[in-house]
Amino acid sequence: xDKELKRFIYxxxxxxxxxxxxxxxxxxxxxxxxxxxxxxSTKNSGTYTITQLLSKRPLDQxxxxxxxISAVLKDYTSKKGYVYQRLKVSxxxxxxxxxxxxxxxxxxxxxxxxVSVEGKFQKYKDEYEIYTYCSQIQKIK
Amino acid sequence: xxxxxxxxxxxxxxxxxxxxxxxxIISSILPDLDLTFxxxxxxxxxxxxxxxxxxxxxxxLFYLITQNKSSTLAFAIGFLTHxxxxxxxxxxxxxxxxxxxxxxxxxVYSSSLLGxxxxxxxxxxxxxxxxxxxxxxxxxxx
Numbered sequence: 001x002d003k004e005l006k007r008f009i010y011x012x013x014x015x016x017x018x019x020x021x022x023x024x025x026x027x028x029x030x031x032x033x034x035x036x037x038x039x040x041s042t043k044n045s046g047t048y049t050i051t052q053l054l055s056k057r058p059l060d061q062x063x064x065x066x067x068x069i070s071a072v073l074k075d076y077t078s079k080k081g082y083v084y085q086r087l088k089v090s091x092x093x094x095x096x097x098x099x100x101x102x103x104x105x106x107x108x109x110x111x112x113x114x115v116s117v118e119g120k121f122q123k124y125k126d127e128y129e130i131y132t133y134c135s136q137i138q139k140i141k
Numbered sequence: 142x143x144x145x146x147x148x149x150x151x152x153x154x155x156x157x158x159x160x161x162x163x164x165x166i167i168s169s170i171l172p173d174l175d176l177t178f179x180x181x182x183x184x185x186x187x188x189x190x191x192x193x194x195x196x197x198x199x200x201x202l203f204y205l206i207t208q209n210k211s212s213t214l215a216f217a218i219g220f221l222t223h224x225x226x227x228x229x230x231x232x233x234x235x236x237x238x239x240x241x242x243x244x245x246x247x248x249v250y251s252s253s254l255l256g257x258x259x260x261x262x263x264x265x266x267x268x269x270x271x272x273x274x275x276x277x278x279x280x281x282x283x
Binding site (some may be wrong): 006007010011013014015017018019021022023024025026051054055056057093094097125126127128 | 150153157185226242243248253263264267
């Protein structure tokens with residue numbers, strides 16, 4: 001086999017194989033479980049677009065965003081049995097993960113629902129997300 | 142992804158492509174220089190230094206300094222591998238910067254031990270297979 005063709009095949013295998021391995025060993029099912037994951041709804045929240053959130057990065061602050069549900073991901077159940085829902089919200093410019101505790105009740109949101117989300121902007125494993133209670137995600141018109 | 146994953150993946154790819162290794166390895170971790178940034182957006186981690194614009198600008202600068210085409214190509218590929226691997230993580234990177242939208246395949250957390258380990262092992266496997274495939278073929282045939 002021509003050496004250049006072999007080189008091409010190996011490069012392709014390396015790249016596609018890496019994607020497949022990431023898919024097989026994908027661990028983006030869980031999110032923040034630390035003790036610091038608390039959301040105090042009594043604190044005032046600043047309103048941001050998702051783009052502003054990702055650029056200004058007001059870590060550990062209460063924030064508010066509005067957008068449409070762009071994805072409803074698999075629920076996560078912690079070892080202690082607490083259920084968390086995972087949703088993605090998009091405002092047209094960017095999207096962000098909402099990781100919400102179903103402790104006070106689950107939400108019945110579906111893709112396309114327009115929502116207002118108030119929660120804590122935080123970082124988990126180098127990724128940004130909004131932590132809140134699912135019952136506090138409000139559907140808006 | 143962690144630095145070692147970027148280095149090993151880039152090393153395997155650049156070795157297979159028979160390009161200068163050092164340039165490729167340096168550029169494979171260069172974007173994470175923004176971890177030291179304490180400025181405003183876009184001078185933040187996964188900001189402008191993780192974009193194709195940075196790739197083009199820095200590669201051009203590299204060529205102007207070194208005047209070496211193969212090293213420059215290795216530099217560009219190393220840098221590109223970093224963007225590629227970071228696109229596997231949930232946050233992704235801004236492929237179309239200055240359009241401030243992050244694109245991601247959302248497959249593995251950048252600090253996932255298992256994810257990084259598997260990519261490192263796979264990259265090393267491909268490197269070993271490439272380097273020793275002739276001997277392997279002879280061994281299998283014997």
